[in-house]
Amino acid sequence: MLQCRVVWVVLAGTLAMAAQTPQPNAETIRLPLPAQAASVALSASANRAAVVCRDGKLRVWDLAEARLLRVIAFTNGNIDYTAISSEGRWIFTGDHSGNMVVWDSDTGQAQLQLRSPHYPSTAAFSRDGKWLAIAPMGDPVQVFDVHAGRKLYETTAITGGTAAIAFSRDDSLIVAADADTAVRVYDARTGKLLAENRDFLLEPLAVDFTFDGKQVIAAGADKVLAFIDANSGKLVRRLEKTVEPVAYLEVSPDGAFVATVFMKADNLVLPAPVAVWETSSGLKKQEWLPPTVAVGTSWTRDGHLISADATPDSLRIWRIR
Amino acid sequence: MKSESLTRRDLLIKCAALGSLTVIPSLSLSEAVWAWQHDQNARKPTGWDEIGPFYKRDAPQTSQLQRRGDPGLPVRVAGQVFDSRGDVLSGAKIEIWQADHAGCYDLEGYDYRAMLVADGKGKYGFDSVMPGHYPGRVCQHIHYLVSAPGHKPLTTQLYFATDPVFEGDPQRNYTRDPLIQSSDLVRPVTLVGDPKEIHASVNFEIVLERL
Numbered sequence: 001m002l003q004c005r006v007v008w009v010v011l012a013g014t015l016a017m018a019a020q021t022p023q024p025n026a027e028t029i030r031l032p033l034p035a036q037a038a039s040v041a042l043s044a045s046a047n048r049a050a051v052v053c054r055d056g057k058l059r060v061w062d063l064a065e066a067r068l069l070r071v072i073a074f075t076n077g078n079i080d081y082t083a084i085s086s087e088g089r090w091i092f093t094g095d096h097s098g099n100m101v102v103w104d105s106d107t108g109q110a111q112l113q114l115r116s117p118h119y120p121s122t123a124a125f126s127r128d129g130k131w132l133a134i135a136p137m138g139d140p141v142q143v144f145d146v147h148a149g150r151k152l153y154e155t156t157a158i159t160g161g162t163a164a165i166a167f168s169r170d171d172s173l174i175v176a177a178d179a180d181t182a183v184r185v186y187d188a189r190t191g192k193l194l195a196e197n198r199d200f201l202l203e204p205l206a207v208d209f210t211f212d213g214k215q216v217i218a219a220g221a222d223k224v225l226a227f228i229d230a231n232s233g234k235l236v237r238r239l240e241k242t243v244e245p246v247a248y249l250e251v252s253p254d255g256a257f258v259a260t261v262f263m264k265a266d267n268l269v270l271p272a273p274v275a276v277w278e279t280s281s282g283l284k285k286q287e288w289l290p291p292t293v294a295v296g297t298s299w300t301r302d303g304h305l306i307s308a309d310a311t312p313d314s315l316r317i318w319r320i321r
Numbered sequence: 322m323k324s325e326s327l328t329r330r331d332l333l334i335k336c337a338a339l340g341s342l343t344v345i346p347s348l349s350l351s352e353a354v355w356a357w358q359h360d361q362n363a364r365k366p367t368g369w370d371e372i373g374p375f376y377k378r379d380a381p382q383t384s385q386l387q388r389r390g391d392p393g394l395p396v397r398v399a400g401q402v403f404d405s406r407g408d409v410l411s412g413a414k415i416e417i418w419q420a421d422h423a424g425c426y427d428l429e430g431y432d433y434r435a436m437l438v439a440d441g442k443g444k445y446g447f448d449s450v451m452p453g454h455y456p457g458r459v460c461q462h463i464h465y466l467v468s469a470p471g472h473k474p475l476t477t478q479l480y481f482a483t484d485p486v487f488e489g490d491p492q493r494n495y496t497r498d499p500l501i502q503s504s505d506l507v508r509p510v511t512l513v514g515d516p517k518e519i520h521a522s523v524n525f526e527i528v529l530e531r532l
Contacts (some may be wrong), residue, residue, distance in 0.1 A: 096499060159476065161371075161372065203375065220374075221374060221428055222428075265375075269456055270456075
């Protein structure tokens, strides 16, 4: 917690901003890049950012010091998806040819290398960073032991595949937002299906667990946040209809809020808002429109929300809350 | 000295290059090569493409997607559904969805969304408009989700050889849209009808893999 408070002071100082503490919706740091960022992942601790640029290189930044830690060159720079573990050590990259790698950001070495017929749709590390769940486009969710470098299991095939995955806080459950419009909860150790919700008409595109792991929050092209009982799969409640589909959501560390990143349904290349909802009341507490499309959004451990957008030569990190 | 023997694939490609082999419009060269190399009736499974973010279940069963007065070039898409042995798949379920003429998907209702059932000869068809270019995607496309008992469900997308993105050469330029996995998914477009009521016609054959 203390570490993250220090982070913001350092970031503000780096930019020589007038205020000692960054204000909401303020640009807090600008990372110079030789080529535009194509895919970005922010660690939950907000200490590291994994940035894949159009020059085919993965750059790992320490956000606390605005310092470039490492540059990793790919043989194929066409990266479709990037994920980073909570503590920032492991970075997943998957390219359009189906080559997937877990990098150790401490050493720059590949920890796990995989090959899939299809490129990745989504991926998520367990909260403790030991497991990695990957959903290649159109294929079942596959779970790997990152340290042992082996596959643990894969879930039953779902037509169209999976758009989003999340682990519960205790890493006992996995939830998947599936293209057949269902939300499915699995036992994270075995891959056994535990619950299923079929209340969405359109595809759910984003999922996370509430703090206690008892409910799933899911949203997508139906433009509504749904709270689902993780044990039964039954719908518990829906929030008010949103203007645009939800592309990403993440529950805050204390569980009090959920952040949603929208997508412009009629034009994916235009920026869409980032919003913060209070989970208890279901009320929208904040909304912010990034200057360009948000390429990464994450809560910090001490409850701040940060979001990144890309210019041709930099990555801008914004403090939303 | 290295001996030079032609495989059947080489022979077909050389014949095609010399113009001594004509591939029927509904069959691409790679499909013809595939069929030659396998059983005479065997068919190459239709290429996969991702489902995209806007699939909606429970679409109405209709073959008329274009409503009277809708803007855009009318297009008639038709085809047959087979399995990879070449057997007709009657009763196959075909779900389709697309953007309208302006490139917008209907998320609130079911405009330009439909569910079709292949008839006794595996045939299907629908009337729509040529989809617009959806911002964020490169090419015009129609989404397909096809399923039949005992067969692997297929998600794919139909593209149009007349799309300006291909500059008249889809075989060469199809990779300009990174989501297109195979040029086989880019189909020829024929303009038919009298000059006052011209419409486009596209044949898209579907081949499912057996489980």
